[in-house]
Amino acid sequence: MKKHNFSAGPCILPASVLEKASNAVINFDNLDLSLLEISHRSGNFVSVMEHAKELALEHLGLQNKGYTALFLQGGASMEFLMVAYNFLEKKAGYTNTGTWSDKAIKEARLFGDVVELASSKAANFNYIPKNYKIPTDLDFLHCTSNNTIFGTQLNEFPQTDCPLICDMSSDIFSRQLDFEKFDLIYAGAQKNMGPAGTTLVVVRESVLGNVSRQIPSMLDYKVHISKDSMFNTPAVFPVYVSMLTLSWLKDQGGITAIEKLNNQKAEILYKEIDRNPLFKGFVSNKEDRSKMNATFSLVDESLTNTFDGLWKQAGINGLNGHRSVGGYRASMYNALSIESVQVLVDVMQNLESNA
Ligand SMILES: *Cc1c(COP(=O)(O)O)cnc(C)c1O
Numbered sequence: 001m002k003k004h005n006f007s008a009g010p011c012i013l014p015a016s017v018l019e020k021a022s023n024a025v026i027n028f029d030n031l032d033l034s035l036l037e038i039s040h041r042s043g044n045f046v047s048v049m050e051h052a053k054e055l056a057l058e059h060l061g062l063q064n065k066g067y068t069a070l071f072l073q074g075g076a077s078m079e080f081l082m083v084a085y086n087f088l089e090k091k092a093g094y095t096n097t098g099t100w101s102d103k104a105i106k107e108a109r110l111f112g113d114v115v116e117l118a119s120s121k122a123a124n125f126n127y128i129p130k131n132y133k134i135p136t137d138l139d140f141l142h143c144t145s146n147n148t149i150f151g152t153q154l155n156e157f158p159q160t161d162c163p164l165i166c167d168m169s170s171d172i173f174s175r176q177l178d179f180e181k182f183d184l185i186y187a188g189a190q191k192n193m194g195p196a197g198t199t200l201v202v203v204r205e206s207v208l209g210n211v212s213r214q215i216p217s218m219l220d221y222k223v224h225i226s227k228d229s230m231f232n233t234p235a236v237f238p239v240y241v242s243m244l245t246l247s248w249l250k251d252q253g254g255i256t257a258i259e260k261l262n263n264q265k266a267e268i269l270y271k272e273i274d275r276n277p278l279f280k281g282f283v284s285n286k287e288d289r290s291k292m293n294a295t296f297s298l299v300d301e302s303l304t305n306t307f308d309g310l311w312k313q314a315g316i317n318g319l320n321g322h323r324s325v326g327g328y329r330a331s332m333y334n335a336l337s338i339e340s341v342q343v344l345v346d347v348m349q350n351l352e353s354n355a
Helices: 015-026 043-060 075-087 099-108 221-226 236-251 254-275 301-313 338-354
Strands: 067-072 091-096 113-119 140-144 164-167 184-188 199-204 279-281 293-298 328-331
Touching (some): 015 236, 043 067, 067 075, 067 236, 075 140, 075 164, 075 199, 099 113, 099 164, 199 221, 254 293, 254 338, 301 338
Parallel strands (some): 091 113, 091 140, 140 164, 164 184
Antiparallel strands (some): 067 199, 184 199, 279 293, 293 328
């Protein structure tokens, strides 16, 4: 039987997507060729790329609104520097809400002044800072919508006059937002969309072209836009699988439908974390809790071996917390079923009744 996969990333993908992807590796589009051995400029692959981009914009409600979708390489980590390369002339504002924003800030500092508008670093990122001041002279403001490692998530996004840029790697396509508020959104595929190896970037074209520095072609959003994400050989397999997942999401009823399920999953698990006296949540304000990554730990660590044995026996995978937080992290991305969450809750209750 398939494991209940709570891995934080690379993460669970829908079974039907994995099956179609496997078939395409052997025989793609009945060409009697593998997807992996045809030209990325062949009509068959070009239509995969086009379809993937269309679906991404469609899900976000950003079609015909001046946005372009790109599938780039280098992971979300490459966007940390690409964003700065393309947007940072003098001064940028960042909210520091987790390890990934911290890394984004480090990269941006290579290009100009970076102001940390707010930070929860001193509290090991266990809450989302609010009510901070936003200077009026920023080139852009960067935030991270979901903090994968610590299990916090933004519910409100800053109001800005400058471009708003967001790392949505671990919650894109999981919930409805007013995506038009954002000028650039990026997301590594491997959290909620596909395999590692491609990064979705959705950018409002009108905000580009405002820095004076020379930008190397591979790091220039305008170059990738002008070449339809085919400036160089794209990551054909990750793009194909992302396209399949985005089609799957459409069949499920899109973001609105999946968000309802995601809310239910999160509610079931957090309810148990709060109810069960053997467990405690990591995040200090309940309203900041992530619906994608729930972080929690045992109150009494001497139960660790027993609990670990129980969840492994129940067929659960990927529950260990990140080393900087410890404890456990249950990642409940789009493809994870409510049944899997129920299995975890049952294990938590078993521990309680046997303790
Ligand atoms: C995983 C993750 C990253 C890093 O992604 P890579 O594709 O490995 O570079 C960046 N930001 C967030 C929010 C993440 O969850």
